[in-house]
Amino acid sequence: MINVREKYLGSNDKMSFMDRIYLPAIFKGMFVTLKHMLFSKSVTTQYPEEKRVIAPRYRGRHVLKRDEQGRERCTACYCCAFICPASCIRIVAEEVTPEIQHNHPGEKYAKVFEIDLFRCIYCGFCQEACPKAAIFLEDIYELAVDSRDKFIIGKDVLVDKKGGPRKIRV
Numbered sequence: 247m248i249n250v251r252e253k254y255l256g257s258n259d260k261m262s263f264m265d266r267i268y269l270p271a272i273f274k275g276m277f278v279t280l281k282h283m284l285f286s287k288s289v290t291t292q293y294p295e296e297k298r299v300i301a302p303r304y305r306g307r308h309v310l311k312r313d314e315q316g317r318e319r320c321t322a323c324y325c326c327a328f329i330c331p332a333s334c335i336r337i338v339a340e341e342v343t344p345e346i347q348h349n350h351p352g353e354k355y356a357k358v359f360e361i362d363l364f365r366c367i368y369c370g371f372c373q374e375a376c377p378k379a380a381i382f383l384e385d386i387y388e389l390a391v392d393s394r395d396k397f398i399i400g401k402d403v404l405v406d407k408k409g410g411p412r413k414i415r416v
């Protein structure tokens with residue numbers, strides 16, 4: 247029978263005394279550790295006091311945007327919900343009445359806009375499909391909550407507090 251250890255690694259008998267006591271290898275490893283401790287730049291982030299620098303193309307939690315006049319950009323066209331591969335967007339559209347026209351530029355608006363963050367795979371398709379530049383996956387990554395229900399977020403969480411110019415996709 248072939249002794250695999252002997253064939254590929256050599257016999258134990260061929261190990262020198264130093265190999266057998268392992269100490270040189272241990273000290274060599276500890277020297278590498280010590281060298282990194284003393285001379286390498288730390289890569290640890292002191293979270294949460296210190297926040298990570300996020301890449302410009304990072305896809306975190308969604309935000310529903312407002313325009314320059316503070317109106318909601320979303321016109322409830324359902325493109326995002328249609329394209330979503332995880333079927334995690336739920337929209338209920340409603341006609342815009344004169345009383346709420348100041349907040350909604352289109353004929354329709356999303357009365358309900360919910361995203362199930364547990365189902366979402368953060369692919370960014372909704373952002374790509376939106377013809378109004380109304381939905382973006384931004385650098386929000388602090389998503390911890392204390393119950394599963396809270397992962398279904400609605401307009402109270404999603405809609406941006408203030409408006410601004412049309413955001414360019416990166």
Ligand code: SF4
Nearest residue numbers: 330366367369370372
């Ligand atoms: S990021 Fe992808 S999975 Fe998540 S809501 Fe948008 S389209 Fe759906």
Ligand code: SF4
Nearest residue numbers: 320321323324326376
């Ligand atoms: S977020 Fe954009 S794609 Fe989705 S319903 Fe609103 S306007 Fe349409």
